[in-house]
Amino acid sequence: MSSHRDAVDVLEQRLRRRIVRSIKTFGLIEEGDRVLVAVSGGKDSYGLLDLLARIRARSPFPFELVAVHLDQVQPGYDGVPLATWLAEFNAATGTPYEIVQRDTYSVVKRLTQEGGTYCAPCSRLRRGIL
Template sequence: MRTELEVLEKRLKDRFVKAFATYHLINDDDHILVALSGGKDSLCLLELLAKRARIQHPRFAVEAVHVRMENIKYETSTDYLQKFCDELGVKLHVCTTRFEIGDATEANIKKQKQPCFLCSWYRRKKIFDLAQELGCNKIALGHHQDDILHTALMNLFYEGRFGTMPALLQMKKMPLQIIRPLCLIKESDIQRYAELRGYQKQIKLCPFEHESNRTNIKHLYDKVEQMNPETRHSLWNALVREGKLIENS
């Protein structure tokens, strides 16, 4: 009889393979750079990609990058990430960047971008630069299906538009595609897999982490899903019908 870990691992692999087949995320001769934050999602993503690359169908190469923010302590043990990558046979690049935070006065807060936006922007910039330097044609991000659905609701309720983070995004200004191979996988499955596999948790979470619009949307989504268990499928199908999961930028 198969163990819980074996059953869960098969489900993750099946959903992962279905995602890259459905949305054409991986092709022969791809060179993929995985954004490895050290959280459960990016660790799971790297593991699935690295193990799939060994099958050589399709044939593709995988590398990983971990970006440290010099002036914000949002950390994962580099030693752990290096060991994790070594076990998978994946080369790890560790980069450092930073951004300036203005005085926390009301006037400055209104004028400047929020720290979460700036942190994400500078991390992404570092990842894009490294991807082009290494000759990668794709960057893989660890957003799962819940992230994509919650983003769709946030855009609808707060911006008045129907859209989300696509499974496949073709960048117009650079020869890169952004892919999200976990797009068909539930967060709860990744959470349980991380527990069973013994993924090491991040040393210190971001000091700016707090209740946000995304947190509120997550609570709202959970309540709606309790009322209607088919909510996940209905919202996902709406995104598919409107062509929101494959986009150009």
Template structure:
């Protein structure tokens, strides 16, 4: 079966590479796609549907939309689009918008709280629908922006994992678009004729938010130095723990004991001694700053 375009082939290739690199899918998986109606989640759903028809394993898809309760939100358009394309879809109506208004003070950024509340809904629906994986539409730019936000404003060297297990071990969250750029996701959603729908939150699109400022910085850097974003994404998978200041990774009293290990074994030894889940493959979702679509607690 031929791809519809070179763009679709490229998105499919990058998505497949992420799935293989991070062991995201297994035969028989029921994958629940968090579908906000934005370009990224539409691109993810479309890409997974394309791969589902070509993959050597069998997996099914269900799109779940969490309606926050804003009157202007076009959840009917999302449901109609899924029905027309024969995608299984569930709209989960909530009062998250009102809850946020009641809890937060005027001027506070709601994205982090909203993300946590929505994640809780997704976990519940995953259990109800028998989903074995929860797929979110974070793309390469999201990973890079989160890295910079933590560096600039949280004093932490971290981004977000392409695959994680919830703290209770009940859910596996995957981000198959980790190698796909934001512009590629936007172009792909447009090419596929998918309706781009905003969340209708009054705070969305506020260019004063730290993430939007960081996004603009990245755009300027990429314009001046083409390829810099790709280099930063590569850096997230090319960490040298021995060259960092974290004493949990490099206990001063144990440096000589690990000096004789081969380079490829040293980092493993140090990680095993470090009492922190941030350096294991099972990364927690309670990062100090994750993407607003994840579990952020740092208020950008």
């Protein structure tokens, strides 16, 4: 079991270093910045939020980190597990979060022609809201 944990630690350290290098190289985060992380519920957004919280904890300068989840009111979506995770993450790291509820689903469904895909209009609406 420890070899699995060691592999996870090595991967986390490698990702953290690369993110810090990118932040420094491209001036992505500066003192006093407020960084919004859109949390979809997927592994990539969970991972990014966690890594940025760890980076913030060791940063030589203060910056804010805020997690935001957009609940698009899709039928059958259960946002409780994600809301629970965000509350627990807030308790553990002090990272504030907000859950924004907007019915983009019915708008996208109305705008999309039969046989078309929801992806493009949905992503435009999401970015506009955030």
